[in-house]
């Protein structure tokens with residue numbers, strides 16, 4: 182068995198060109214990063230295998246604006262519906278010198294910043310350049326001349342019946358500037374005849390203009406399934422995976438494959454579908470207006486963690502992700518555990534890192550520079566708790582918790598964790614997930630303990646007064662031992678602790694929680710809660 186990307190690399194023969202693409206129609210969702218990281222990892226795997234490879238990424242900016250995203254001013258952009266994205270003005274309102282030249286560059290720029298953050302560095306190309314420079318002219322001519330074969334491919338594969346005067350081309354209307362509304366019905370002497378049809382789409386109206394125009398040098402585009410094939414041929418693409426939505430039987434990838442074989446007589450690139458990233462909708466659009474764009478998630482997760490999130494699940498399995506306490510702390514914990522295992526094996530091998538077997542590949546490809554650099558793990562959940570304890574010097578707590586002296590890199594990672602924890606608390610945490618510690622007053626609900634919980638508090642007072650060291654693990658052990666001693670169910674026992682300090686029945690791991698607090702404060706509080714519940718009302 183080998184890691185999925187290494188398997189693709191091992192099977193590849195000859196020089197490879199890995200391609201992926203994106204339509205910059207608005208803020209890019211985090212789900213679009215899955216394809217980016219998958220293709221980047223295949224590219225890295227090929228390099229790792231010593232095979233010649235290039236990674237290219239296309240910006241489909243000749244596609245039409247088909248909706249005005251909710252975060253833009255509808256009145257301002259409505260008139261551009263149906264226009265090629267590269268011809269729509271930028272929504273950017275910064276000074277003209279810094280402003281993106283157009284809508285496509287603006288949103289793509291935001292996405293490319295995330296590429297850079299993730300260490301993904303493909304050669305970027307823009308469809309506007311391929312069209313306007315004339316590089317796609319030969320393909321356009323060929324597909325227009327073989328329109329009947331394109332129609333056949335659509336019909337055979339997707340059962341879509343195109344009329345006999347349908348041609349695979351969309352002109353940019355000379356009168357109204359829209360590309361989504363035009364229909365080409367003839368091709369003669371290097372010119373197409375088109376009509377800007379008022380009823381061509383349901384989101385915008387064509388102007389009714391018609392006439393003959395050259396289809397070359399940027400005057401229009403191929404429909405995207407045909408354009409896909411034209412790109413493969415022009416750029417020599419050998420590997421391109423597609424999301425599940427495009428990979429259904431009879432779906433767009435099947436149509437493109439059929440067009441490639443039928444019109445060009447060429448085998449399509451290697452393909453394998455990948456699944457979606459499912460995002461918990463309610464949590465992703467919190468009241469603070471923080472959403473699920475690639476940019477926003479990149480602001481939350483360090484780059485290796487974001488890559489790891491995409492890589493630890495095989496491409497054919499859906500990723501469930503929501504930036505809630507549970508998902509976020511789990512990604513960090515899984516990553517830290519793997520790093521720690523790597524570190525321990527390296528030490529056990531006398532300083533020699535373990536051989537790169539399948540077990541390590543998701544960690545290896547999560548790195549930005551292809552080198553796994555171990556560190557002393559520092560749990561995100563601990564950082565989240567520490568940040569919420571009033572009057573606490575978080576960095577001092579980190580240093581106190583380290584089992585070995587902290588190196589510069591240990592500090593770098595710890596500070597990254599603290600920053601991520603702070604960001605999560607500020608922008609994503611629900612009130613339920615936040616820790617409100619009652620340090621100066623006894624919570625209202627602390628007097629509602631059952632008799633067995635009251636007995637637990639009494640036993641705990643003795644146990645905690647006797648522990649030799651006030652650290653999370655020792656305290657956790659003492660809490661468990663006391664639970665067993667009284668033969669109590671754990672949730673029942675622990676909710677007594679949470680009621681005494683948090684005014685609620687659940688909370689984070691109780692041992693570490695108490696360890697953040699002053700010992701005397703804990704003992705005094707438990708005594709007070711005991712008195713409160715023993716006093717007859």
Ligand SMILES: [Zn+2]
Pocket residue numbers: 354355356357358359362377387388389390
């Ligand atoms: Zn028009």
